[in-house]
Each structure stands twice: as structure tokens, then as C-alpha cells.
Amino acid sequence: MRIRIDPTLPTPLFEQLASAVRSTIIDGRVIGGERLPAARRLAEGLGVNVHTVLRGYRLLRDEGLIELHRGRGAVVATRLGGHAALAGAIHDLVDEAKLHDLPESALLALVSEAYRSAPSAAGVLRTGPTR
Amino acid sequence: MRIRIDPTLPTPLFEQLASAVRSTIIDGRVIGGERLPAARRLAEGLGVNVHTVLRGYRLLRDEGLIELHRGRGAVVATRLGGHAALAGAIHDLVDEAKLHDLPESALLALVSEAYRSAPSAAGVLRTGPTR
DNA sequence: CGACTTGTTCGAGTAACAATAGAACAATAG
DNA sequence: CTATTGTTCTATTGTTACTCGAACAAGTCG
Numbered sequence: 001m002r003i004r005i006d007p008t009l010p011t012p013l014f015e016q017l018a019s020a021v022r023s024t025i026i027d028g029r030v031i032g033g034e035r036l037p038a039a040r041r042l043a044e045g046l047g048v049n050v051h052t053v054l055r056g057y058r059l060l061r062d063e064g065l066i067e068l069h070r071g072r073g074a075v076v077a078t079r080l081g082g083h084a085a086l087a088g089a090i091h092d093l094v095d096e097a098k099l100h101d102l103p104e105s106a107l108l109a110l111v112s113e114a115y116r117s118a119p120s121a122a123g124v125l126r127t128g129p130t131r
Numbered sequence: 132m133r134i135r136i137d138p139t140l141p142t143p144l145f146e147q148l149a150s151a152v153r154s155t156i157i158d159g160r161v162i163g164g165e166r167l168p169a170a171r172r173l174a175e176g177l178g179v180n181v182h183t184v185l186r187g188y189r190l191l192r193d194e195g196l197i198e199l200h201r202g203r204g205a206v207v208a209t210r211l212g213g214h215a216a217l218a219g220a221i222h223d224l225v226d227e228a229k230l231h232d233l234p235e236s237a238l239l240a241l242v243s244e245a246y247r248s249a250p251s252a253a254g255v256l257r258t259g260p261t262r
Numbered sequence: 263c264g265a266c267t268t269g270t271t272c273g274a275g276t277a278a279c280a281a282t283a284g285a286a287c288a289a290t291a292g
Numbered sequence: 293c294t295a296t297t298g299t300t301c302t303a304t305t306g307t308t309a310c311t312c313g314a315a316c317a318a319g320t321c322g
């Protein structure tokens with residue numbers, strides 16, 4: 001896994017780090033259970049503070065993509081298969097958006113709003129007879 | 132067209148305003164060529180500064196959704212059809228994301244990264260056993 | 263023309279946040 | 293036990309974002 005971080009970009013460092021790792025997980029380039037580098041070591045390698053790396057890791061943990069354990073480090077969550085359809089849906093959407101010359105910011109805003117107004121997965125998954 | 136903004140939310144006011152107007156346009160609840168309220172008047176009605184409203188308008192203008200003209204006001208851009216496929220793609224993606232229990236923040240990050248499929252560089256990360 | 267409307271630009275102040283740093287702590291591995 | 297690794301706490305620094313006031317410029321309309 002190769003991660004690129006650019007301090008000159010407006011995007012926060014911890015977010016760049018999280019995005020890079022997230023992509024490798026969603027794309028299936030790392031398998032569940034695989035161990036990520038220790039925060040202190042990675043921080044040194046990237047030339048950033050340990051807290052910055054840990055913040056990125058914590059972000060991914062909150063998203064359910066990795067697990068953090070003291071003494072054991074950061075581990076890619078198992079039971080993460082089937083993201084292929086997700087990656088495909090994302091690709092389709094981006095294609096459609098660029099077809100309409102819709103800027104990234106507008107696309108994100110629309111997705112965000114759709115996410116909030118959509119029913120939760122749990123609700124869709126059946127909760128007994130509807131009438 | 133009813134617009135509601137909440138100063139207590141972490142989302143910037145101008146962004147809340149832009150999102151509200153954007154939705155009404157994408158959903159087709161306002162027709163192309165239709166005129167939006169003048170910034171000063173809308174600002175007074177919402178209890179915010181004129182700049183806040185104008186910044187929201189400017190955001191939509193940069194997205195190509197409206198046009199701004201001095202003396203004439205803000206007008207919904209014509210030639211905005213064909214967003215149906217876009218709305219569909221968004222819906223599909225959100226469904227898929229919720230099926231995987233993927234949080235909104237993670238979804239937005241993935242879409243964002245997919246949109247600009249040309250990252251920049253500096254820094255390396257290796258996976259596998261941490262020696 | 264001339265008064266009015268409307269968006270634009272300049273400048274500024276406050277708040278929020280990112281990033282860094284040091285230290286001590288708790289759980290896990292070997 | 294010893295070393296590793298994430299967690300928590302406090303603190304500082306620099307930068308950015310948001311909101312706002314006032315003056316300006318371009319257009320509209322009688």
C-alpha cells in the first residue's frame with residue numbers, strides 16, 4: 001500500500017491519510033485482518049505527528065473499516081466483502097455527474113442530502129408486517 | 132419556495148441556504164428562468180447578513196445552477212433538464228452505502244476521491260507485518 | 263436622465279480547527 | 293517482566309472559515 005500525503009493541499013493531513021487507507025480497503029487491495037503500520041512508525045515515515053496519524057486511524061475506526069487495539073495496532077476489519085457493488089455505484093455516479101458538468105462540491109451536497117433523507121438500511125431490511 | 136436555516140447547526144449558513152435552493156432546482160420545483168428573491172430581502176427574512184445569502188447564491192452560480200445579474204437579481208438557469216439519471220444514480224449509491232452500514236462521512240470521502248481520480252504525492256505506507 | 267435596486271468588492275474581527283508537542287497511562291504481545 | 297501500541301490529557305501555535313459593515317459598480321425602470 002502506498003500512501004501519498006501533501007501538506008500544501010487544503011485537505012487536512014489526517015483526512016488525506018484516512019482517504020488513502022479507506023480506498024485501499026474498499027477496493028479490496030488489503031484483506032480483512034491485515035495489520036496496518038503502527039501509528040508512531042507511520043508518523044515518522046510520513047514526517048507528521050503521531051496524533052495526526054492516530055486521528056486518521058480513529059476516523060476509519062468510527063466508520064467501521066478498521067479496529068484499534070493497544071499493543072496490537074490497527075487491523076483491517078474482517079467481514080468487509082461485497083464492496084464491489086459500492087465501488088461500481090460510485091463510479092457510475094461520478095460519470096453521470098461529470099456528464100452534467102456538475103462540480104464536486106455540488107455532487108457531494110446532493111449525496112449528503114440524499115443520505116439524510118433516505119430510509120436507514122435497518123428499516124429497509126424488514127421489521128415485520130407493514131400493516 | 133420555503134427555506135429554513137438553523138444557526139445552531141455546525142453547517143455554515145450559506146451552505147444550508149445553497150443546499151435548500153439546490154434541491155428545489157434539481158427536483159424541478161422551480162422552473163428555469165424563474166427569479167429568486169433578492170439577497171437583501173431574503174437576508175432580512177431569514178435574519179442573516181446579506182453576504183451570507185449572496186455567498187450561497189454565488190456558490191450556486193459557480194455550480195451553474197443559477198445566474199446573477201446586478202439590478203436583475205438571481206435567476207434559475209435554463210437548460211437544466213436531464214438530471215433524472217443523476218438523481219437515480221445518487222439514490223442507488225445511497226442505498227448501497229446504507230446496505231453496508233457505511234457512514235455518510237465515509238461515503239462522501241469515497242465519492243470525493245473518485246471524482247478527482249488524480250491524487251498528488253509525498254509519503255509512503257507499507258502494509259503487512261510490522262517488523 | 264435620474265432614482266432605485268441589486269450584486270460586487272474591500273477590509274476586518276471572531277471563532278473554530280488543524281497540527282504539533284510532551285507526558286503519563288492501560289492493554290496487549292513476546 | 294519488558295517492549296510495544298493505542299488512549300487520554302493539557303497546551304500552544306498558526307491558519308482558515310464564517311460572518312459582518314461599508315462603500316462601490318452595474319443594471320433596471322419610470
